[in-house]
Amino acid sequence: MNDTVQTPADTAKARQPDHDRPYTVLAHGVAIVLLGVLAVVVPFAILSTGERPPSGGLIWDFSMGLGFGALALLALQFAMTGRLRWITHPFGADIVYLAHRYLSWGAVLLVLGHFALIYVFHQPALGVLNPLEARWELTAGRLAMGCFLGLIVTSEFRKRLHLRHEWWRALHLTLALVGMTAAVAHVLGVGNLTDTPAKRWLWLGVTAGFIGVLAYTHLLRPSMQARNPWRVVANTAEYGGVHRLELAPEGRGLHRWKPGQFAWLKVERSPYSLIEHPFTISTAPEKGPNIAFSIKPLGDHSSVLAKTPVGARAYVDGPYGAFSIDRLAEAEGFVMIAGGVGITPILSNLHALDARGDKRPIILIYGNPSWDEASFRDELSDMKSRLNLTLVHVLDEPPNDWDGETGRIDDKTLARHLPAQTRDWPHLLCGPGPMIAGVTADLGSLGVSASHIDYEIFELV
Ligand SMILES: Cc1cc2nc3c(=O)[nH]c(=O)nc-3n(C[C@H](O)[C@H](O)[C@H](O)COP(=O)(O)OP(=O)(O)OC[C@H]3O[C@@H](n4cnc5c(N)ncnc54)[C@H](O)[C@@H]3O)c2cc1C
Known part of the structure; x- marks a missing residue:
């Protein structure tokens, strides 16, 4: 018998969706978080080996600890934003970007703490500010701090600064690269924690790590795309x-x-x-x-x-991304709530259920300003004949002969269309930020637990 001939059973098996099992995803997520914690803790362990530099006192040592903690956390940010799928897979890219935002804040606070303690308690160690006269490694430290502060300010206030997304992205990359290079140069130049081979390997590893992730994201991945x-x-x-x-x-x-x-x-x-x-x-x-x-x-x-x-x-x-029914293989049914173009990931999930002949019940509540704005309304109505789909359109400005739901999707709309047995179903939400916030609160007041609500945000920065 020829092994390469596919039987109908083989074909059906090959078309079976490759579901992410909840426990595998959880274990993967825990492993990533542990790796992240190790990446911050291990440098401390390496730095505390070998000959200790003469202590400058408790505050001095604490300030050095803050500086090294900051550097480890900053190096981690390159891995988090490097589109490494094994990192984003368990959480979804939006959650990883959110964590990146808050961890960066944490890292910059540590940098500021490092500087503030020296400024207040050991000011002579900072020398002069003028870069022409100052020790180069101290200027490198100040440059790094300026870059890291610049990263936070330009990201948090991008819209208020009227910074276009593409300019912001180029600036973000430049500030991150210059800041990290200056920070490693600062540590090597100050030189009180480079006495053993392990410590020298540590700094080499940190430098190679962030340059490697940048090269992967901006050279290797695009070169693979160029071939495909x-x-x-x-x-x-x-x-x-x-x-x-x-x-x-x-x-x-x-x-x-x-x-x-x-x-x-x-x-x-x-x-x-x-x-x-x-x-x-x-x-x-x-x-x-x-x-x-x-x-x-x-x-x-x-x-x-x-x-x-x-x-x-x-x-x-x-x-x-992780906004997928393939994460929800055990669900008895689905509640999907979309606003405007937020219908796109919901549409994709519906197409998959349709292609698989999945007859689990789905309630889709779809809000739009008007009937003419309701994208894919024909495709959705067509899918109703094949899926076990209840479709509820909600229009802000309905036509005169409209007898459906009107206004915004609120607690009353939800209560009317979501019977009690749906409370434990997954709720997939995608739409404008204010709509997601409002509907999440309304679902909470209906008794839907946060663990049953998943949403996709169309704005990463
Ligand atoms: C995960 C995800 C899925 C999305 N899916 C869809 C979809 O299916 N259909 C759809 O119409 N839109 C989708 N969007 C939104 C879409 O990416 C933005 O509308 C588009 O990038 C706006 O670019 P612009 O230059 O035209 O608008 P601008 O007015 O320049 O930008 C509007 C906003 O979009 C965001 N944005 C702009 N450029 C980028 C960029 N390069 N990378 C990330 N964000 C950016 C910024 O927050 C910006 O403030 C999705 C967004 C995300 C994050």
């Missing part, structure tokens, strides 16, 4: 000004892709360009190898992307 371009094969207009771009792979398609995930898209640009945008893959893996992005023209780039001509070349970096 995509071609836009259709651009279809949808309700609400959304355009659905269908892409066909010209090399290797997406690998281990799950419904509801997103990818970074570049169209008619070099794969090495820093200008790329995250969009949900709005089709299901079962309908691959072609993929589709459904783009609402909300700003300058999305407006250009929505008009992409058929035949354009594209590069796709993904998949990322």
